[in-house]
Amino acid sequence: MDTRIHPLGGEYAYALRTHITSLQPAVVDMSSDDEEAASSDNHVFSYPPPPGFRPVSILPTTTMLAFLEPAGLQLIGHHILFKWPTYGWCLGRISEWNSNPRRQVWKQVVNFIVFNPDDGSSGPHCLSLDNYNIDGDNDSPNHTWLLLEPSNRQHSSSGQV
Secondary structure (H helix, E strand, C coil), X not given: CCCCCCCXXXXXXXXXXXXXXXXXXXXXXXXXXXXXXXXXCCCCCCCCCCCCEEECCCCCCHHHHCCCCHHHHHHCCCEEEEEECCCEEEEEEEEEECCCXXXXXXXXXXXXXXXXXXXXXXXXXXXXXHHECCCCCCCCCCCCXXXXXXXXXXXXXXXXX
């Protein structure tokens, strides 16, 4: 029996999940009317991350998240929380960096494939700082994400994730 999965299977699963949960992609507005809140470096993560994880202390760089930029390879194996419509915050692990410019979601080139341990699926993601969520609360917009690190990991002084 052939146990290989066709590469488009993950894209189909992602597209089906997206269609079922939300017929229109959310437009994420990361702006804030509160100037003081936007300038504060003391963001509180109000939705608790899974046991053993915490939000990263240093955000990924724009270069790491740029489509087809090999610096993104550094993020393979890192965990994220992604806020899905209907399901809310779900844990995922960046399992693959995309090198195919034709692989797109909503007309954006995919930069990562994320494995979702809750349902065993993998799907393409377009992770950027534009939809990065530093607050991580239940009122956060859908289709936002947050990079996690093990809670016992020492902070790096080099500025790298």
